[in-house]
Amino acid sequence: MSPRPQIDHIRRPQILGAASEVIVERGIAATRIADIAERAGTSGPALLYWFDSKDAILAEALSYGEESFYEATTRRLEQLERPGERMRLLIESSVDDYDWTLWMELWTRSLRDEGAAAARLKLDRRWRQEIEREVRAGQQAGEFPTEDAPERVAAIIACLIDGLAVQATLRDPEFPPGRMRELAIGITEQLLGAPLPELPEPSSKDLETSNEESGPLALAEGEQNDRPPG
Amino acid sequence: MSPRPQIDHIRRPQILGAASEVIVERGIAATRIADIAERAGTSGPALLYWFDSKDAILAEALSYGEESFYEATTRRLEQLERPGERMRLLIESSVDDYDWTLWMELWTRSLRDEGAAAARLKLDRRWRQEIEREVRAGQQAGEFPTEDAPERVAAIIACLIDGLAVQATLRDPEFPPGRMRELAIGITEQLLGAPLPELPEPSSKDLETSNEESGPLALAEGEQNDRPPG
DNA sequence: TGGTAGTTTGAACGGCGGTTCAGCTTTCGC
DNA sequence: GCGAAAGCTGAACCGCCGTTCAAACTACCA
Numbered sequence: 175m176s177p178r179p180q181i182d183h184i185r186r187p188q189i190l191g192a193a194s195e196v197i198v199e200r201g202i203a204a205t206r207i208a209d210i211a212e213r214a215g216t217s218g219p220a221l222l223y224w225f226d227s228k229d230a231i232l233a234e235a236l237s238y239g240e241e242s243f244y245e246a247t248t249r250r251l252e253q254l255e256r257p258g259e260r261m262r263l264l265i266e267s268s269v270d271d272y273d274w275t276l277w278m279e280l281w282t283r284s285l286r287d288e289g290a291a292a293a294r295l296k297l298d299r300r301w302r303q304e305i306e307r308e309v310r311a312g313q314q315a316g317e318f319p320t321e322d323a324p325e326r327v328a329a330i331i332a333c334l335i336d337g338l339a340v341q342a343t344l345r346d347p348e349f350p351p352g353r354m355r356e357l358a359i360g361i362t363e364q365l366l367g368a369p370l371p372e373l374p375e376p377s378s379k380d381l382e383t384s385n386e387e388s389g390p391l392a393l394a395e396g397e398q399n400d401r402p403p404g
Numbered sequence: 405m406s407p408r409p410q411i412d413h414i415r416r417p418q419i420l421g422a423a424s425e426v427i428v429e430r431g432i433a434a435t436r437i438a439d440i441a442e443r444a445g446t447s448g449p450a451l452l453y454w455f456d457s458k459d460a461i462l463a464e465a466l467s468y469g470e471e472s473f474y475e476a477t478t479r480r481l482e483q484l485e486r487p488g489e490r491m492r493l494l495i496e497s498s499v500d501d502y503d504w505t506l507w508m509e510l511w512t513r514s515l516r517d518e519g520a521a522a523a524r525l526k527l528d529r530r531w532r533q534e535i536e537r538e539v540r541a542g543q544q545a546g547e548f549p550t551e552d553a554p555e556r557v558a559a560i561i562a563c564l565i566d567g568l569a570v571q572a573t574l575r576d577p578e579f580p581p582g583r584m585r586e587l588a589i590g591i592t593e594q595l596l597g598a599p600l601p602e603l604p605e606p607s608s609k610d611l612e613t614s615n616e617e618s619g620p621l622a623l624a625e626g627e628q629n630d631r632p633p634g
Numbered sequence: 635t636g637g638t639a640g641t642t643t644g645a646a647c648g649g650c651g652g653t654t655c656a657g658c659t660t661t662c663g664c
Numbered sequence: 665g666c667g668a669a670a671g672c673t674g675a676a677c678c679g680c681c682g683t684t685c686a687a688a689c690t691a692c693c694a
Binding site: 200201202203204275278279281282284285286291294295298299302326329330332333334335336337338340341343344345346347348349357361 | 432508509512514515516524528560563564574575576577578579591
C-alpha cells in the first residue's frame with residue numbers, strides 16, 4: 175500500500191525520548207520545540223508532522239520515561255522470589271535508578287492539566303499496588319510479622335519514598351546520597367517488622383540486556399535505529 | 405526628605421500576595437504580569453515600578469506564602485505546652501490549613517533556579533527543626549517512649565507529610581480528605597510510641613485575630629490597607 | 635523512468651507578553 | 665499655591681517561539 179515503510183514506530187519514540195531528556199534538563203516550562211528537535215536530530219516542523227502540537231509531545235513525553243522505568247523494574251522483579259527481596263528491589267530501584275525530575279514535573283503539571291493528572295494517577299496507583307502485593311505476599315508467607323493492612327503499609331511506604339525523593343532530588347545537604355536509601359529501607363523494615371534481605375548480585379545474563387535500558391531515559395542517539403525493521 | 409510618604413512596605417506585600425494567589429491558580433509557568441496586576445488592582449508597568457522584573461516578583465512570591473503560614477503556625481504553637489499537643493498542631497496545620505500548591509511550584513523551580521533552591525532549603529530545614537525540637541522535648545519529658553534519634557524521626561515525619569501532601573493536593577481518590585491526616589498522625593504516633601493528644605478548642609481570643617490570617621495566602625483585597633500608617 | 639505517497643525543510647507568519655518610555659496625576663514640604 | 669518627587673498609566677516596542685505552508689527530497693513501485 176505505501177511505497178515506503180512507515181516509520182512512526184521509530185520516529186515517535188525517538189522524539190518522545192528526546193523530549194523527556196530536554197524536559198529533565200530545562201524543565202517543562204522552558205522546553206522549546208527547537209530544543210527537542212535539536213536533541214532528536216531534526217528540526218521544528220518535523221516534530222509537528224508526527225505530533226499535533228508541542229503540548230501533545232510534552233504530554234506524552236512526561237509518562238514515556240516512567241513507562242520505560244516500570245517495564246525495566248518489572249523485568250528485574252521477575253527474577254526474584256522472596257517478598258522481602260522483591261520489596262527491597264522496588265525500593266532500591268526507585269531510590270537509585272530513577273530520575274525523579276520528570277516525575278516532579280508531572281506532579282506540577284497535574285495540578286491543572288487533567289490529562290497529566292490521569293496519567294499520574296494511573297502510574298502512581300500501579301506502583302503502589304506493586305508494593306501492596308509484596309506486603310501481602312510477605313504477610314501470607316510469614317516473612318513480614320506486621321498485622322497492618324497491606325494497603326496502608328503500601329501507602330505509607332510510597333508516600334515516604336515520594337517525600338524522600340524530593341529532598342534527594344533537590345540536593346538537600348541533609349539527605350546526601352545513601353541517606354534516602356537508608357531511611358527508606360529502614361522505615362520499611364520497621365513497618366514490616368522484618369529485615370529486608372540483600373539483593374543477590376545480578377547474573378551475567380541480566381547484564382547482557384542492560385545496554386538497552388541503562389536508565390529509564392536512556393535513548394539511542396543519532397540515527398542508529400533509524401531504518402525500517404526489514 | 406520625601407514629599408510623599410513612601411508606600412513600598414504596603415505595595416510590595418500587596419503585589420506579592422496577588423502574585424502568590426495567581427501562581428496557585430495558574431501555575432508559575434502560566435502566570436503573566438497582567439494577571440498579577442489585575443489581581444492587585446493595578447496594571448502591568450506599575451508592578452515593574454516596584455520590582456525589577458517579572459522573575460523577581462515570582463521569586464519573592466514563592467516564599468511569601470510560606471512565611472505567612474510559618475508565622476501563623478508559630479503563633480498558635482506558643483499557646484500550647486505539651487510536646488504531644490505541639491506536635492499534633494504542627495502536623496494538623498500542615499495538613500489542614502496549608503495549600504501545598506505553592507510549595508510544589510517551589511520544588512519544581514528549585515530544580516534549576518539556585519535562588520529558589522536556597523529559599524526552599526531554608527524553609528524546609530526550619531520546618532524540620534521545628535518537628536525535631538518537639539520530638540526531643542517529648543523524649544526528655546518522658547512523653548515519647550521512642551529511642552530513635554530525634555533528627556531521624558523528624559526527617560521521616562517531614563518527608564512523609566510531603567509525600568502525603570502530594571497525593572492529597574493532586575486529589576488522588578485513594579487519599580480523600582481526612583486520610584492524609586489520619587495517616588500522618590497515625591505514623592507519627594507509631595514512630596513516637598505514644599498517642600498525640602487532641603488539641604484544645606481554640607480560645608475566643610484566638611478567633612479575634614483570625615480574620616487577618618484566614619489561610620496563609622489570604623490578603624487584603626482592594627485598597628483597604630492602602631494608606632500611610634500615620 | 636516516472637509517479638506517488640511519505641517525510642522533511644526553510645522561510646515566513648502572527649500572536650503573545652515582558653519591558654520601556656514619555657508624560658500624567660497625586661501628595662506633601664515650603 | 666507651587667514645585668518636586670513618588671507613583672502610575674497607555675501606548676508602543678520588540679523578541680521569542682509555536683505553527684503554517686509551499687516546495688523539495690526520498691524510497692519504493694510500475
